[in-house]
Amino acid sequence: MLKLSSLKIDPEFSAQILPPSFQELQQLEMNMIRDGKLTDPIIVWHKTILDGHNRYNLLKKHSFIEYEIKEMELSSRQEALIWICNHQLGRRNLTPERRKYLIGKRYEAEKQISQNRGNQYTSTKKDGTDQNDPCQNKSGSHITRQRIAKETGTSEGYVQRAEKYMNGVEAADEAAPGTREEILNGKIKAADREICAIAKAPKEQRPEIVAELRKPKSERDKQLASSTKSPSVRVESFDDDGSRFLIGISKKVQGHKRALTESDQKALKKSVEAPADHSIHIAAIEGAYDAFIENWELTFREYPDLLTGPENWKQIEKYSDNLQRYLEFIRSKHLKMLESQRQGG
Structure with missing residues (x-):
């Protein structure tokens, strides 16, 4: 049987665990002292704790409490992480x-x-030992x-x-x-x-x-x-109409007011026109797109009648059409800007 002193805590594993509130931790400690034993075993893989981090810490504080350690047979660290995630996903208070x-x-x-x-x-x-993908x-x-x-x-x-x-x-x-x-x-x-x-x-x-x-x-x-x-x-x-034009350069730069010299203007223009890291x-x-898809998917899954009610569908179509028009506007603007750059070049 594994000893408590041989167990280890892995930072990545423990980071997946929902931390208890102060009241929950206090109640757990009181129950352990009252019962004199753990009701749930500490689950480990290669002596590393997968579940039972809080029980482990309390056991070190109260050495008289009986405990059980259960070893999991998992083939890799990734499998251990999957087990932890699945175990945590089973909780109701996430x-x-x-x-x-x-x-x-x-x-x-x-x-x-x-x-x-x-x-x-x-x-x-x-190596020629396997021909099936x-x-x-x-x-x-x-x-x-x-x-x-x-x-x-x-x-x-x-x-x-x-x-x-x-x-x-x-x-x-x-x-x-x-x-x-x-x-x-x-x-x-x-x-x-x-x-x-x-x-x-x-x-x-x-x-x-x-x-x-x-x-x-x-x-x-x-x-x-x-x-x-x-x-x-x-x-x-x-x-x-997409044509390019120059506008005046502000005379206030980084909080200092002064007239920009011709060399200043050339240097500033070169800096502004330099390719930016976007x-x-x-x-x-990309995040906005992901959030949009996620919100619509979640809404339609929770409220499927939105897709069948005539009035609801009319509103959904309205926003879908507006979105489509906006995308067409962006494409049009893109083409105009490219054409403007070609003409300016």
Whole structure:
């Protein structure tokens, strides 16, 4: 039998566990002292705790309490993570944020297992020992998403977006330890697209992004509003028909008022026209798209009568048509800007 002193806590494993409230932990300790034993075993894999972290810590405090340790037979670290995620997903008191995070974590682990199997297949095929392809990566991921969606009562798209959300949460926690729990318990109020975008932002910018998200929404909005009002320099713009024209350069740059010399204007124009890294903006657009699909899928799944009621459907069609018109407007604007650039070049 394994001894308590031989058990280990893995930070990644324990990060998937829903932490108890003070009252819950106090009640657990009182029950253990009253009964003199654990009612549930501590579950481990290779001496690493999968379930029972809180019981383990209390046992170290009260050595007289009887306990049981149950060992799981799992083939890899990824399988251990999948077991933890599934076990946690069975809890009833999960926030929507934590549930999404766990589904994303499970999907990531299952993909890694499939990828490892694919690498093994590639290796054996080179050796000439295996001629049958078990599954292609893309179709394998598709099947995995379908299975997880069915088991969790979600959709394939939701599972895919959950992984992006999980990556954003982990990137935030890496940038500012403790952020993971603030997001998952709902303390940090942020749209999914904002969380997803963190993982795609440069590492040096992530602490600043997290600090902004930690602010109350009202303060965040005020900060954003004030930043848009600060003086900016625009050299190039487009009129309604897509033709390019130059506009005046602001004389207020970085808080200093002075007349710009001709060399200043040339340098500033060159700087403004330089290609920008829009990875954060693309990530925000992608996040908005994901959130849009997710919200519609969840709404229609919870309220299927929206798709059958004539009045409801009329409203849905209205917004769908408006969306279609907006997309056509963006495409038209894109073509006009390309044509304008060709003419200007």
